[in-house]
Amino acid sequence: MKIAIVGLGLIGGSLAKAIKKNTDDTVYGIDISGTTVASALSEEAIDYPIETERLNICDIVIVALHPNETIDFILSNKQNFKKGGIVIDCCGVKETIVNAVEQPLADEGVRFLGCHPMAGREFSGFAYSLDNLFEKASFIMTPTDNTPISAVKEVSAFAYKIGFAKCVVSSPSEHDEIIAFTSQLAHVVSSAYIKSPTLDKKSGFSAGSFKDLTRVAKLNADMWTVLFEMNSKALTNELDSIISALTDYRDSIKAHDSERLHQLLEEGTRLKEKSNNMY
Secondary structure (H helix, E strand, C coil): CEEEEECCCHHHHHHHHHHHHHCCCEEEEECCCHHHHHHHHHCCCCCEECCHHHHHHCCEEEECCCHHHHHHHHHHCCCCCCCCCEEEECCCCCHHHHHHHHHHHHHCCCEEEEEEEECCCCCCCHHHCCCCCCECCEEEEECCCCCCHHHHHHHHHHHHHCCECEEEECCHHHHHHHHHHHHHHHHHHHHHHCCCHHHHHCCCCCCHHHHHHHHHHCCCHHHHHHHHHHCHHHHHHHHHHHHHHHHHHHHHHHCCCHHHHHHHHHHHHHHHHHHHCCC
């Protein structure tokens, strides 16, 4: 197959490297940075650069840009994609993306499938991309009633071929509801947690717990601001839930209500043990 990757950052670069490592497919690359394209070529993550006007030679086009840029690129190039080919995105929200691009692409005879590779690092950019970033990771696909089943089958086979451990099918709205809890809320909590005035005194007092809870506080503010705003309703619901839970903990600690506090802690332990069996 001929595959084009638009955006050679952490995710796009890692996808390119995974494709080259695991398949014989030809990989083309597009990036706003000429230096990044040169790096991708020198590391043999891509075979060739490609102009947008030539995307019609590619069987699959993977758009690995930030959400607004993803929508803009797809709509601006909807006539450049291969008729009958597949376009997928990699954004962390799905409903806004799918609603914006699915029908315009269908009108051009192009199949679109909203996707979300569930992997990442606290670093960004091609320099941090890895050919094994997606090993043991899930690949989420969000077809709608209008998505050709052929696209789901072809993209699923492709995801397994390049190293993903599991393909998950969800609706765009269900994806956004769940991802608000499993990913977005964690980033908000981490960002808020590290703002404690005690942070400056942590030297010599921090270990695994601190590192675990603060890892995703280092984020790309431009991208995550858009992701949070695009998923405002679901994320707000999750924030309301955790604020309520934290209030319960605070009140029991403040009141020295040992029985209630113990109950809350036991509930948390049980839920964590239960979740360990749900992967």
